[in-house]
Amino acid sequence: MKKLVALAAVLAVLAGGAAQAQEQAINLYSARHYSTDEALYADFTKTTGIKINRVDADDAGIIARLKAEGSASPADVILLVDAARLWRGEQDGLFLPVKSKVLEDAIPANLRAAPAADGGIPWFGLSTRARVVVYDKIKVRRADVDTYEELGDPKNKGKLCIRSGSHPYNLSLFGAVTEHLGAEKAEVWLKGMVDNMARAPKGGDTDQIKGVASGECQIAVTNSYYLARLMRSGKPEDQAVVERVGVVFPNQDSWGTHVNVAGGAVARHSRNTAGAVKFLEYLASPAAQNHFANGNNEWPAAKGVSFDNPALKSMTAGGKFKSETIPISAVGANQVKVQQMLDRVGFK
Numbered sequence: 001m002k003k004l005v006a007l008a009a010v011l012a013v014l015a016g017g018a019a020q021a022q023e024q025a026i027n028l029y030s031a032r033h034y035s036t037d038e039a040l041y042a043d044f045t046k047t048t049g050i051k052i053n054r055v056d057a058d059d060a061g062i063i064a065r066l067k068a069e070g071s072a073s074p075a076d077v078i079l080l081v082d083a084a085r086l087w088r089g090e091q092d093g094l095f096l097p098v099k100s101k102v103l104e105d106a107i108p109a110n111l112r113a114a115p116a117a118d119g120g121i122p123w124f125g126l127s128t129r130a131r132v133v134v135y136d137k138i139k140v141r142r143a144d145v146d147t148y149e150e151l152g153d154p155k156n157k158g159k160l161c162i163r164s165g166s167h168p169y170n171l172s173l174f175g176a177v178t179e180h181l182g183a184e185k186a187e188v189w190l191k192g193m194v195d196n197m198a199r200a201p202k203g204g205d206t207d208q209i210k211g212v213a214s215g216e217c218q219i220a221v222t223n224s225y226y227l228a229r230l231m232r233s234g235k236p237e238d239q240a241v242v243e244r245v246g247v248v249f250p251n252q253d254s255w256g257t258h259v260n261v262a263g264g265a266v267a268r269h270s271r272n273t274a275g276a277v278k279f280l281e282y283l284a285s286p287a288a289q290n291h292f293a294n295g296n297n298e299w300p301a302a303k304g305v306s307f308d309n310p311a312l313k314s315m316t317a318g319g320k321f322k323s324e325t326i327p328i329s330a331v332g333a334n335q336v337k338v339q340q341m342l343d344r345v346g347f348k
């Protein structure tokens with residue numbers, strides 16, 4: 001009898017579950033490639049009961065997939081890790097603008113898309129990361145690498161390691177520099193970096209930092225969280241890398257350090273927009289924002305979130321630095337121009 005009651009209960013749950021299935025799960029397309037995020041997703045499911053079915057791909061892969069799937073796409077939420085790609089997704093009409101007081105109150109206007117015609121916001125920045133310079137503390141003077149411009153200066157010939165110019169992190173940095181310097185000077189700068197390379201671009205940001213520590217390069221470009229990850233690593237080999245390198249937040253005396261955002265949007269053809277918005281609101285909550293700061297060493301995007309990350313604090317003056325203020329749309333709009341410049345100067 002007990003068994004029958006239990007079975008009936010299970011069937012009831014299944015029947016109810018079928019009706020509510022859409023609310024009980026969201027399909028997430030994510031370009032966030034950070035293992036520490038697992039705890040974030042688990043916490044969301046625990047608090048809301050909404051399961052997350054996740055598809056992992058890089059920014060370009062997700063955008064291509066959404067386009068191919070069109071209105072048949074099962075995607076509810078999209079997380080991308082680059083401002084220009086978020087801008088691209090918006091231009092391509094892949095996002096459903098969201099009206100959420102929670103999100104609008106939490107995320108500053110400069111870290112989210114401009115309102116669409118219906119007043120909804122197409123995407124929200126959820127965390128930020130600085131594109132910084134690391135250098136060999138023994139061989140390089142800090143004063144020779146404290147601006148982006150100096151990465152292309154002949155005085156740094158043969159010293160630079162940097163990942164592919166066509167990677168979104170670099171395209172966005174170069175798009176920002178193009179906005180600051182103008183296209184003509186930006187192209188000279190890009191050519192200067194090609195001339196300064198210690199080796200042809202290869203690997204990710206962490207590989208560039210390690211290249212400095214191993215002596216293959218003397219200067220490298222990386223997102224701040226990759227360095228913070230090494231700083232907080234218990235591995236002796238990582239500690240040895242950190243010992244050897246200095247870090248600069250470039251252009252503190254001029255237009256400020258280039259900052260990129262990772263962010264989220266509701267998919268245009270989502271069948272569970274309520275669940276999708278709930279997930280984005282969760283990611284903007286103090287708990288989740290803290291997780292971005294403490295788990296993945298990013299800066300929170302939401303206003304007034306305090307965090308205690310020793311690596312972020314020691315990298316900067318107590319966690320603070322001057323960041324650039326150009327609109328993200330300008331960075332996105334420069335992408336095609338930048339890729340053409342890269343092709344002309346032979347920046348692979």
Ligand code: FE
Binds near residue numbers: 081223
């Ligand atoms: Fe990354």
